[in-house]
Amino acid sequence: MNEFWQSCIAHLEQEFPPQQISAWIRPLVPLAFDETGSQLRLAAPNRFKLDWVRKNFAHQIESFATTWFKKPIHLQLELSASTTDRPKPLAVQAAPSVAPYGASVSEQSYSNNASQIDNGGEASLSGSIDNRSRLNVELTFDNFVTGKANQLARAAALQVAENPGISYNPLFLYGGVGLGKTHLIHAIGNAMVSAGRGVRVRYVHADQYVSDVVKAYQRKAFDDFKRYYHSLDLLLIDDIQFFSGKNRTQEEFFYAFEAMVAQRKQIIITSDTYPKELEGIDTRLISRFDSGLTVAIEPPELEMRVAILLRKAEQEGLAMPEEVAFFIAKHLRSNVRELEGALKKVVAYARFHGRDVANVDTCKDALKDLLSVSSGQVTVENIQKTVADFYKIKVADMYSKRRPANIAMPRQVAMYLAKELTQKSLPDIGDMFGGRDHTTVLHAVRKISDLRAKQADLNHTLHVLEQTLKG
Numbered sequence: 001m002n003e004f005w006q007s008c009i010a011h012l013e014q015e016f017p018p019q020q021i022s023a024w025i026r027p028l029v030p031l032a033f034d035e036t037g038s039q040l041r042l043a044a045p046n047r048f049k050l051d052w053v054r055k056n057f058a059h060q061i062e063s064f065a066t067t068w069f070k071k072p073i074h075l076q077l078e079l080s081a082s083t084t085d086r087p088k089p090l091a092v093q094a095a096p097s098v099a100p101y102g103a104s105v106s107e108q109s110y111s112n113n114a115s116q117i118d119n120g121g122e123a124s125l126s127g128s129i130d131n132r133s134r135l136n137v138e139l140t141f142d143n144f145v146t147g148k149a150n151q152l153a154r155a156a157a158l159q160v161a162e163n164p165g166i167s168y169n170p171l172f173l174y175g176g177v178g179l180g181k182t183h184l185i186h187a188i189g190n191a192m193v194s195a196g197r198g199v200r201v202r203y204v205h206a207d208q209y210v211s212d213v214v215k216a217y218q219r220k221a222f223d224d225f226k227r228y229y230h231s232l233d234l235l236l237i238d239d240i241q242f243f244s245g246k247n248r249t250q251e252e253f254f255y256a257f258e259a260m261v262a263q264r265k266q267i268i269i270t271s272d273t274y275p276k277e278l279e280g281i282d283t284r285l286i287s288r289f290d291s292g293l294t295v296a297i298e299p300p301e302l303e304m305r306v307a308i309l310l311r312k313a314e315q316e317g318l319a320m321p322e323e324v325a326f327f328i329a330k331h332l333r334s335n336v337r338e339l340e341g342a343l344k345k346v347v348a349y350a351r352f353h354g355r356d357v358a359n360v361d362t363c364k365d366a367l368k369d370l371l372s373v374s375s376g377q378v379t380v381e382n383i384q385k386t387v388a389d390f391y392k393i394k395v396a397d398m399y400s401k402r403r404p405a406n407i408a409m410p411r412q413v414a415m416y417l418a419k420e421l422t423q424k425s426l427p428d429i430g431d432m433f434g435g436r437d438h439t440t441v442l443h444a445v446r447k448i449s450d451l452r453a454k455q456a457d458l459n460h461t462l463h464v465l466e467q468t469l470k471g
């Protein structure tokens with residue numbers, strides 16, 4: 001069941017943006033698969049999530065389950081029985097969570113009830129989470145494949161694990177989705193714990209930290225909150241960009257940060273962008289983030305993608321010939337999560353059709369949909385998908401008429417890349433971006449190339465995107 005659910009998530013990750021996966025899919029907990037009734041039972045943490053999942057994801061989950069279990073499957077969604085309104089993972093360690101904070105409330109939904117944002121908890125499926133620290137013990141330095149794209153980040157992470165609080169504080173890791181930031185910070189925590197220093201570690205996703213702040217606020221328990229966070233030896237905080245606009249959270253974090261750094265306690269932060277580029281974050285905090293070491297993780301190059309696939313296949317007990325790994329790696333270039341998803345897809349497909357996994361033809365068939373997006377030459381669709389993934393917006397926003405800055409800018413970047421990397425004319429590109437006029441495309445191309453010449457960070461972003469697209 002766990003294997004099924006992990007594969008199902010990987011499959012959904014190919015179709016939906018990461019925010020949707022973490023808000024709606026990850027909080028679901030697989031309860032059981034009933035062979036006789038062909039029924040798959042999943043628990044949702046609350047009524048709102050249950051209805052949302054039923055409306056928006058049930059069909060995809062059922063169809064993946066149908067493929068996986070090789071018969072038509074009916075999805076049964078249930079409310080989690082947990083009194084805390086938080087689903088109990090299938091196979092978590094017996095130790096109860098002693099972390100005082102963990103509710104699933106967002107600062108926005110608390111401060112304005114109209115908000116639908118509820119970021120969900122951290123549902124553990126693998127049974128490998130240490131509940132006190134929330135460290136995933138399976139994410140280690142040993143199984144982190146290194147290449148040009150991440151060697152600096154890994155070296156910095158190792159250094160910090162060996163000299164916490166002294167060498168670089170904070171260590172700030174940034175990069176696009178699925179490139180291994182979370183993996184690396186768990187690896188630091190695991191290394192420190194297994195070095196037996198008895199460290200008090202806490203991994204927390206930024207969303208969860210926001211929830212903790214809200215909960216402390218509701219319960220008037222800020223003293224406990226402060227005591228808990230300020231007493232840690234190592235705080236790993238993931239995806240800090242989610243603090244954007246959450247002022248109270250930022251204030252609390254600022255105090256925790258100051259207290260910890262003053263006591264030489266280590267803080268490690270990840271983000272999808274580097275500190276100065278963070279939007280909606282207080283400048284005081286940004287300057288603190290910049291005061292340690294900031295390192296990028298870049299998209300993996302071909303050889304590294306092959307190495308990752310071979311390693312993952314080995315972990316799954318599969319003997320994968322290099323030519324198969326090369327085939328997948330050549331076609332899927334954006335990130336490691338995508339590679340993992342592809343591997344799972346191939347395995348599920350081969351199992352369903354009784355075919356040999358270790359075969360390029362099987363891969364071609366299994367990954368037909370993905371490969372059409374990433375076939376050899378760069379296509380406008382591929383640019384739209386890659387840019388949308390990078391900026392964490394929906395591909396549909398590339399064609400939509402919506403114009404908020406967080407969408408308009410990525411769209412202009414995509415138009416610029418479409419002009420630069422494909423043979424398409426300006427009117428053709430305009431058509432492919434929701435029927436826009438060629439002058440709109442021309443404006444985007446000029447604007448981005450002007451900005452690129454002036455802004456080193458944008459130039460860097462474009463460089464990463466070009467690399468990703470060209471492979």
Ligand SMILES: Nc1ncnc2c1ncn2[C@@H]1O[C@H](COP(=O)(O)OP(=O)(O)OP(=O)(O)O)[C@@H](O)[C@H]1O
Nearest residue numbers: 018143144145176177178179180181182183336337
């Ligand atoms: N270098 C690597 N070696 C082995 N596995 C990796 C590597 N990089 C990433 N992975 C795996 O890829 C998956 C995605 O990585 P991870 O969750 O760490 O990405 P991330 O950068 O934190 O992404 P996001 O910004 O979406 O949170 C994980 O299963 C992770 O173990």
